[in-house]
Amino acid sequence: MLPRLILALIVCPLLAEASTEMPLSGRYLGQYRIVMWGCPGACNADAATRLGEGIRDVAWTWDFDEGWVSMEGTSLTVGFPYEVQDLGNESDTHNRAQVTYLGDNRYRVDHGFQIYNPNVGNPRTETLTVFEITESDSGLTMITLDHEVDGLADGIPGTQIHGVFPMTVQPQMDGWALPDNNDTSGDGLSDALKLQLGLNPRLLDTDNDGLPDIDELGSLGAEAPADSDNDGLIDALEPGDSALDPQRLAGLALLGSVPGLSTGTEPLAGEVISVTTAAPWRFVQASTDLMVQDTENEQASEDRDATLGAPGLKYSYGRIRLALEPASNAVATDSATLSITTPQPLPANDELLVYLQTNRNEPDSFKLLTSSSWQRKDDNTLVLTIGLDSEWNLATTGSNRIELTVAPTRNGLGGIERSGGAAFWIPMLLTISTLMGMNRIR
Structure with a gap:
């Protein structure tokens, strides 16, 4: 009562x-x-x-x-x-x-x-x-x-x-x-189905290449969407000729989001990046998500922090997961070079950090990639080289395959201004957060 x-x-x-x-x-x-x-x-x-x-x-x-x-x-x-x-x-x-x-x-x-x-x-x-x-x-x-x-x-x-x-x-x-049960874009694909496929339900043409989404799904439609170059992105997400080029990924939306759609809490969610490589390598898989691990099926009493990477850093670009193999009848080289192009300017050269996962079985095994292995080519382009036998390659040893998970971020540590009120409460917040299992405050 x-x-x-x-x-x-x-x-x-x-x-x-x-x-x-x-x-x-x-x-x-x-x-x-x-x-x-x-x-x-x-x-x-x-x-x-x-x-x-x-x-x-x-x-x-x-x-x-x-x-x-x-x-x-x-x-x-x-x-x-x-x-x-x-x-x-x-x-x-x-x-x-x-x-x-x-x-x-x-x-x-x-x-x-x-x-x-x-x-x-x-x-x-x-x-x-x-x-x-x-x-x-x-x-x-x-x-x-x-x-x-x-x-x-x-x-x-x-x-x-x-x-x-x-x-x-x-x-x-x-x-x-x-x-x-609406078809907002009027293309014959329900909003729910377009979201399921990673397409923007508000648009007739998600990748803005002049070809409607429904046409780019191919003859089997939503049941088996066409991926003409077998790079892990369906044609309806890759604009123009990139849908036929296995050495170029275009239309890859950050943070596991839908191109052009975001709830607003992650500024870069829905922003689209492109990734290119060179012969003999070709892309065979691509995905993105947040820098977090799913703890829903784990015991909360373990006090696990779901965030990944270095404490105190905000990984606004999330995780970018890529897999590459040599093209048919080609011999794998010792390394692959990738160029990642973002729509928004990358952090300044002296602030940009690049983390890569080193153990496929340990989600939080991210380490800082040495500066000699990457280059901020211009304001929007990050170039990195991954060796076939390097610790950054998550593929099975001897497989002639490169798998990597990269997480660019800005070094926001040090020189952070806080109001007097916030600074005063930080020690107390850390204590209370520990009680709740909050090991890192984001």
Whole structure:
């Protein structure tokens, strides 16, 4: 009885904020990315620390007719899973949080929130999040607003959760959504199917080469999308002649994202890079993702940090995974040279760091590549050479194949200015974060 009474005391005053009939209708599907902000006490912009984020964009479904949203969870980069639940966590089959319209494009979501970390008792609470939802020809955009129950903004997206977790936390959940069972681009491919293929559902021609996505899928269509050069990228993602050139990868979107689509929390998500090599080598596989490992199926009590690489560095480009083999009837040379071209300028030469994985069985075996093995050719081009027998080659010894995972980053350590408030709280935050299994603060 008492939990229900507490829930009523929290929710009922908030219901009074509801302004008018919901202007949106229908069901929408999309993705969001969670960012967890934390403070040792009451939050303000100077004291807040970005504790971590979801290791990937995850799905959510909005039903404006029935007034609910269902959000999938994932692992946080600090090493344990979270879940957004229905109020009271009463449903065994779904987590549908209540949606109420507040007016001025603002929507309040009342929901449960739980982290699964046995070290702190898998804490759970009832809370709320207020979104600004705007509609355009390309669908809905959801942005988490700074909304506090007392009406006093604290300068941080989200709503403070006090006294439940080892520190005050604020979940920020930004994302997008498109109409359910819709074909936004009008090309005969559903939005859901295009996302599954890594194509932009808002565009007829994802790679902007003048050929519609549906034509570039080939005769077997979505069941077996054409990859004419067998380099690991389907033709609908590689523009023009690059779709026929196994020595050139084009249309490879960073951070495992969809070209031109991003939830907004990762600035480079959806940005497209190109990678080239020279004979006798050709690409046979290519993928990208965040510099994180999936901990959802592991024991949170192990206090594992899901982030990879050197502590304190932000790997904005994520991981770029590539595999190369000699062309047919060609003899492998001792090394392969690759050029990676990015749409945004790379960090300055004295700030650019290049990390490569050294053990395929150890996700966090990244080491700094010596400067003699790479070159910042120009503002947008990184050139590196990988030896067939080097420690950076993750392929099976003697296979005449090169596999590598590269993670460029900017050296942001040292000379960082912090406000007095933030600097004051850093030792305390480290202590509290350790209790929660947060071994690194991002």
